[in-house]
Structures are given as structure tokens and as C-alpha cells.
Amino acid sequence: xxxxxHIFNIMRKSAKLFGFMxxxxxxxxxxxxxxxxxxxxxxxxxxxxxxxxKREITMIPEATPSTVRLLGAKKNIxxxxxxxxxxxxxxxxxxxxxxxxxxxxxxxxxFGDASPVADAEIIGLxxxxxxxxxxxxxxxxxxxxxxxxxxxxxxxxxxxxxxxxNIIDRFRKExxxxxxxxxSGNLSSTDNAERLMDFISGKVQASKADERIREFxxxxxxxxxxxxxxxxxxxxxxxxxxxxxYDPATVRGLTxxxxxxxxxxxxxxxxxxxxxxxxxxxxxxxITGQELAAVGFGMGDAVLENLLREKNLWKAEAARNRYIxxxxxxxxxxxxxxxxxxxxxxxxxxxxxxxxxxxSNSLRSATANWYTHAIIIGKKxxxxxxxxxRNLSTGEQKETDTSGIN
Ligand code: HAM
Numbered sequence: 501x502x503x504x505x506h507i508f509n510i511m512r513k514s515a516k517l518f519g520f521m522x523x524x525x526x527x528x529x530x531x532x533x534x535x536x537x538x539x540x541x542x543x544x545x546x547x548x549x550x551x552x553x554k555r556e557i558t559m560i561p562e563a564t565p566s567t568v569r570l571l572g573a574k575k576n577i578x579x580x581x582x583x584x585x586x587x588x589x590x591x592x593x594x595x596x597x598x599x600x601x602x603x604x605x606x607x608x609x610x611f612g613d614a615s616p617v618a619d620a621e622i623i624g625l626x627x628x629x630x631x632x633x634x635x636x637x638x639x640x641x642x643x644x645x646x647x648x649x650x651x652x653x654x655x656x657x658x659x660x661x662x663x664x665x666n667i668i669d670r671f672r673k674e675x676x677x678x679x680x681x682x683x684s685g686n687l688s689s690t691d692n693a694e695r696l697m698d699f700i701s702g703k704v705q706a707s708k709a710d711e712r713i714r715e716f717x718x719x720x721x722x723x724x725x726x727x728x729x730x731x732x733x734x735x736x737x738x739x740x741x742x743x744x745x746y747d748p749a750t751v752r753g754l755t756x757x758x759x760x761x762x763x764x765x766x767x768x769x770x771x772x773x774x775x776x777x778x779x780x781x782x783x784x785x786x787i788t789g790q791e792l793a794a795v796g797f798g799m800g801d802a803v804l805e806n807l808l809r810e811k812n813l814w815k816a817e818a819a820r821n822r823y824i825x826x827x828x829x830x831x832x833x834x835x836x837x838x839x840x841x842x843x844x845x846x847x848x849x850x851x852x853x854x855x856x857x858x859x860s861n862s863l864r865s866a867t868a869n870w871y872t873h874a875i876i877i878g879k880k881x882x883x884x885x886x887x888x889x890r891n892l893s894t895g896e897q898k899e900t901d902t903s904g905i906n
Pocket of ligand 1: 609799
């Protein structure tokens, strides 16, 4: 939990830096909220049940529909709004590294702002969070545009766009042969399937997206969408978030995305996605009947926890000074309590050891409980007003005035 707390703290801090406000909502929702909105895969992963009022209920598998429902119920809030939350979510997935059946997910969404800068703010917030955790340089953001992919699928004679996107979404999970077989069933010819496969097999620097698309599909009018994407990319560059690539295989599994889509991955490619999101301008009209531009992302805690443990990046949080005051003479008890009070009043983390074990047992328990320093107080210390501070990782001891503790 020390690692997770650290992750949540950085998530909240970054959200506030970008002007987002916190929200929350119930963990149980009507199953209907997710039908036709989230897509087949997510629906098949819900923990759902019939409640005592005979309603079909589910533990929420994602946050986006609830967020949209909430905003729909508060019609009078002036837009745009920027909201964040860190709910627990439940998905009946195969538990594996970075994927659990219950996880916490940082969600940030902007409603009522259709500009490419809003897209950039969302991606920028995701990057800022990872940078804040010390992961700058260790991750890449893969971006793409749903409408560009739809135009390409159309031009290749797709029988069903949603199905075509779902096949592309499995690019990194299937062999080339299987991909070609599936794409051939969706497109008008095997030649087209191979061309699409070649196209989605290459990631390029984000600023080279247009070139890459034109090289494979010279006759498709994609510029109106790529202009949008390029504005987002240049805003990100202006803010110094540079690890962005154009990846035509990133299309996202959820059905509701309508514009830019993106996912974050560790550069070494060891883990599942760190975060994912995109623009979804039509979901609000399906759920609430009101049109509302929307863009956002979800970032789980599980892959981050793996990355921070692997790179030893979470100890910084645990390393802040935490004092335990150990009294070795009964007469010094009052002095110790007073000192604890004084330290806390100065904003210093301090607790007292109250069980009167012998000193070595007290020190052992202090180390096991993550204290960084022990303040040892006996008769001598009480009389002189100077205390002995022991660094629990090095064993080093020094005498100091209580005002020297920080
Ligand atoms: P998603 O891609 O399903 O999108 O999930 C987003 C992120 O949540 C993933 O990249 C991953 O970090 C984390 N995640 C998902 N499933 C699990 C799991 N079983 N265990 C651990 N972590 C997991 C969405 O959920 C969208 N609602 C995101 C969004 C918000 N789009 C717009 N606004």
C-alpha cells in the first residue's frame, strides 16, 4: 500500500496541476449503462447480479459511463468541466502481471471542449503523472485517430468497421498469418488485408504520421483528421512531453471512441498498457440524450506498481523521516510524550513506543514498521534536554537538541 499510496498521491497532484476537480460515484450501476456502450469484450467481463429489487446490477468495470451519467444528471453545470477520480473497478479477466480482477484506475476527462488542445491536456496529464513517478524516458505514448482508420477500412472494402477495428486491436496478440486471415474475412481482398497489415506493422515518430499514411494510402482524404492530431502533438511537444509515436495498430478495444485514441506502454514492452483513452463525442448523447464533446483516459495501478518496484522508484516516498520515540527510563515518559507532541506540531512524523520492551526489541520493531529514526530517551537525556537520535538504516547515532530534529 505504500507504493500504491505514492502512486495515488502523484495522480492527484498531477490532476490538480492541470486544473481537474475530483468526483466520485457508486461502485454498483445498472447493467444497462454498459450495454452497447462499452463493447462486447468488457460486457463479457462484468461481475453482475440480480439485486433484491430484481434489477440487473453490475460492479462497474470502467468509469466512463458513470462519469457521463453523473454529468447528464447535473445539466446546469457550465461547460467545459475537467473531472478526475480514482475508483475501484472490477473485470473478470485472467489475472496476470499488470492485470487483476479488482483494480484502482485513475480517470481524467474533459467535457464540453472539442479542441485538439483538450486532447493534448489529457495526454499531457497522463505523461505528467508518469514523469512525476520518475518514469520519464521509460514509456512511450502511441497515438492514432479512429476516423483515419475508419476511412482506411472503408477504402479497403470493409464489411463491418467495428469488426475491422476489433481485428486490428488484436495486432500484438495474434500471428501475422492469423491477422491476415481475419482481415481477409473483413476486407474485400487478401491483397488489401496484406496492405493493411504492412501499414499497421510500423510505428513512426508522431510528426511523421501524415507521411506514413500517404505512403500507403495516397488517395484517402485523411488530412482533416490528421491536422487535428498534429495540433495535439505540437501542443505536447511545446510542453516537453516528447515520447509520442504514431502507431496505426492502436485503435482501442472500447466501442465509443470517435477521434484521437492513445495508449501508454513501457518502452521495453514488458508489460500490458499503462494507460489508455481517447475522444468519445457520441457517448453522452447515447446515455443522456445530450450531445457533449468528451476526451479522457484511464490509468490502472497494477502495471505502475510493477514498474516502480522493478525500477526501485517508490522508496523515495518511504524515505521521508519518520521518528519513533523510545523511552528507556520510566521517569522520562512525560518528557517523551511532550516531545512527540512538539514534533507533530512542527509537522514532523513522530510516534511513541508505549510497550516498554527492551531497547533492542524496540529498535527491531521500529525498523519493521518503517520508522527511519529512533529518538532514545533515558534519564540523562531528560535532564540535559539533549536526545539521542539513531538512524535505523545505518545505525549511526548523534546527540542533538530537540530543535535539531527535522
Ligand atoms: P481501458 O483501456 O479498458 O480503458 O483501461 C484503461 C487502463 O486501465 C489500462 O491501460 C490499464 O492501465 C488499466 N486496466 C484495465 N483493466 C485492468 C485490469 N484488469 N487490471 C489492472 N489494470 C487494468 C478504459 O477503461 C476507459 N474507460 C478509459 C477512458 C477514460 N477513456 C476515456 N476516459
